[in-house]
Amino acid sequence: MTSPVSPASLPAPPMRWDGWGDPDRETVLSESVLALIRGALGVSGTPTPRRSLTDVEVAPTRLTDDDIAGLVERVGDGHVSVGGTDRLLRAAGRSTPDLLRRRAHIQAAPDAVVLPGSTEEVAAVLAWCADADIAVVTYGGGTAVTGGLTPIAGDHRAVISLDLRRLDGLAEVDDLSRIAVLGAGVTGPRAEELLGQHGLSLGHFPQSFRFATIGGFAATRSSGQASAGYGRFDEMVVGLTLATPRGVLRLRPVEHSAAGPDLRQVVLGSEGTFGVITEVAVRVHPVPPTAASQAWRFPDFATGAAAVRAAARSDARPTVLRMSDEAETAVNLAAPGAIGADAADAPGGCLVITRFEGEEDDCLDRRRRIAAILSDAGGVDLGSDPADTWAHGRFDAPYLRDALLAIGVGCETLETATTWSGIEALRTAVADALSNTLGTDTPDRPGSPALVLCHISHTYPTAASLYFTVVYRLADRDPVAQWMQAKEAASRAIVAHGATITHHHAVGTDHRDHLDAEIGDLGVEILRAVKNALDPSGVMNPGKLIP
Numbered sequence: 001m002t003s004p005v006s007p008a009s010l011p012a013p014p015m016r017w018d019g020w021g022d023p024d025r026e027t028v029l030s031e032s033v034l035a036l037i038r039g040a041l042g043v044s045g046t047p048t049p050r051r052s053l054t055d056v057e058v059a060p061t062r063l064t065d066d067d068i069a070g071l072v073e074r075v076g077d078g079h080v081s082v083g084g085t086d087r088l089l090r091a092a093g094r095s096t097p098d099l100l101r102r103r104a105h106i107q108a109a110p111d112a113v114v115l116p117g118s119t120e121e122v123a124a125v126l127a128w129c130a131d132a133d134i135a136v137v138t139y140g141g142g143t144a145v146t147g148g149l150t151p152i153a154g155d156h157r158a159v160i161s162l163d164l165r166r167l168d169g170l171a172e173v174d175d176l177s178r179i180a181v182l183g184a185g186v187t188g189p190r191a192e193e194l195l196g197q198h199g200l201s202l203g204h205f206p207q208s209f210r211f212a213t214i215g216g217f218a219a220t221r222s223s224g225q226a227s228a229g230y231g232r233f234d235e236m237v238v239g240l241t242l243a244t245p246r247g248v249l250r251l252r253p254v255e256h257s258a259a260g261p262d263l264r265q266v267v268l269g270s271e272g273t274f275g276v277i278t279e280v281a282v283r284v285h286p287v288p289p290t291a292a293s294q295a296w297r298f299p300d301f302a303t304g305a306a307a308v309r310a311a312a313r314s315d316a317r318p319t320v321l322r323m324s325d326e327a328e329t330a331v332n333l334a335a336p337g338a339i340g341a342d343a344a345d346a347p348g349g350c351l352v353i354t355r356f357e358g359e360e361d362d363c364l365d366r367r368r369r370i371a372a373i374l375s376d377a378g379g380v381d382l383g384s385d386p387a388d389t390w391a392h393g394r395f396d397a398p399y400l401r402d403a404l405l406a407i408g409v410g411c412e413t414l415e416t417a418t419t420w421s422g423i424e425a426l427r428t429a430v431a432d433a434l435s436n437t438l439g440t441d442t443p444d445r446p447g448s449p450a451l452v453l454c455h456i457s458h459t460y461p462t463a464a465s466l467y468f469t470v471v472y473r474l475a476d477r478d479p480v481a482q483w484m485q486a487k488e489a490a491s492r493a494i495v496a497h498g499a500t501i502t503h504h505h506a507v508g509t510d511h512r513d514h515l516d517a518e519i520g521d522l523g524v525e526i527l528r529a530v531k532n533a534l535d536p537s538g539v540m541n542p543g544k545l546i547p
């Protein structure tokens with residue numbers, strides 16, 4: 001039995017419930033985007049209205065009055081809700097299947113939302129849940145894209161969402177060591193604001209920066225757009241605190257230790273299946289006084305990839321280094337405000353963006369040295385404008401997806417990484433898998449090819465990550481199954497090429513069945529053993545990460 005949702009009693013997560021970003025911002029597709037989409041996919045472009053929150057039903061909570069009292073006892077009055085809206089708002093992440101499921105009249109939701117205010121309260125809730133046989137899904141910013149937030153109770157009698165928004169402080173700054181300790185619920189902008197008051201910066205800027213949290217970054221091994229300069233998030237972490245059903249694990253911020261295997265690396269990427277990361281000690285740096293950019297055009301992917309590889313190996317490494325393939329360059333994805341605008345007269349080739357942050361002399365010197373490398377490798381200097389345009393609009397592209405979904409156009413991304421020697425074959429295989437599954441004729445979608453775009457998003461001396469965006473006509477019937485079929489084909493191609501199933505989006509539910517192909521049966525057994533030590537009753541995020 002389901003019932004319409006009652007109003008919220010807890011503060012709502014800041015993102016719109018059924019889409020991306022600021023709830024007050026409505027994206028209207030420009031004429032150039034509409035023309036591109038109509039021409040490529042044959043849709044009419046007429047938007048269908050969104051479902052209102054009040055027109056959704058959820059099942060009643062499975063928690064008893066005693067359960068609710070038990071939770072309130074641990075986190076205090078006003079921090080627990082079994083109200084339908086509170087539960088629904090935390091019921092999903094922001095993948096395209098998540099958003100498609102948000103269109104249904106009846107939706108799955110956790111049985112309660114709990115807002116702990118400290119590490120001790122988190123630990124108390126987890127111990128209580130383990131005793132009471134209730135599963136726990138940790139909720140950070142809600143930007144998960146691989147099913148990590150799906151409210152799965154598994155073998156347990158109910159599931160709660162543990163929203164960390166109250167863990168929102170800067171606990172400590174060690175200026176001399178350049179280490180800061182941030183609460184897990186601090187969002188990307190709030191972290192920069194808090195650190196900025198000390199003249200410091202973290203430098204982690206994923207596309208989800210505005211909404212995702214410090215704890216979420218750590219739990220998913222996130223990677224930001226400035227990873228070439230500041231590293232992946234896991235490289236920024238020097239210490240952390242993990243609350244588990246068995247107690248609290250505190251890993252002190254001494255990065256350089258020979259005291260056995262590095263347990264931080266065991267916690268990073270654990271996706272809430274071992275416990276809840278409540279605090280993270282991160283490496284920080286002074287706010288960079290200068291930024292200098294430069295964009296380049298290469299004739300084709302292979303030439304551009306060789307140039308980017310050389311730049312990634314240089315000690316003049318840019319802070320941002322990325323390259324769009326021919327298709328992504330042609331639709332102008334680097335400038336969301338101008339997509340499709342000059343598609344007809346685009347000069348072709350592959351766009352490379354470089355950006356350098358730091359002291360002025362150092363920035364200019366690195367830019368000059370990288371310019372020499374890229375120029376020698378066949379690049380044409382486009383000046384700073386395209387790179388500045390990319391920097392300006394870099395957090396806005398996700399809004400487009402909502403507007404596309406409204407007109408019957410699917411838009412989803414997936415990512416992987418492999419060694420430089422495997423990059424070209426991997427790109428072809430994944431792109432083919434996506435085009436073949438989403439671009440074939442079916443009674444639902446006669447003759448609509450899929451548009452597959454790709455960029456090299458993160459670079460290392462030995463490897464690089466590939467990030468695919470695919471735009472396709474949604475099936476009238478079961479568009480979730482349509483995407484899942486394409487994703488499975490792409491995942492198989494990734495596994496067959498020995499690449500990683502995820503470079504930074506994490507495993508969640510979506511990649512779980514492919515994890516054993518990557519780490520082997522013994523690797524899976526190790527993860528199970530760690531989980532068993534920290535979460536013997538298996539209440540922490542069941543159905544995610546570990547097959």
Ligand SMILES: Cc1cc2nc3c(=O)[nH]c(=O)nc-3n(C[C@H](O)[C@H](O)[C@H](O)COP(=O)(O)OP(=O)(O)OC[C@H]3O[C@@H](n4cnc5c(N)ncnc54)[C@H](O)[C@@H]3O)c2cc1C
Pocket residue numbers: 020093094095137138139140141142143144145147148149164184205206207208211212213214215216217218219220221222223224225270271272273275276277278398504505506541544
């Ligand atoms: C439009 C868009 C763009 C994106 N761009 C990027 C990108 O550029 N780079 C990138 O790396 N990712 C990106 N992502 C993916 C996503 O933003 C990251 O995975 C991010 O790290 C999730 O953080 P969050 O706070 O939103 O976590 P949530 O989505 O709330 O949770 C993610 C997973 O981690 C668990 N979790 C969250 N917090 C904790 C905690 N404190 N302790 C234990 N477990 C926890 C959750 O249970 C869940 O399984 C993008 C997603 C979207 C929708």
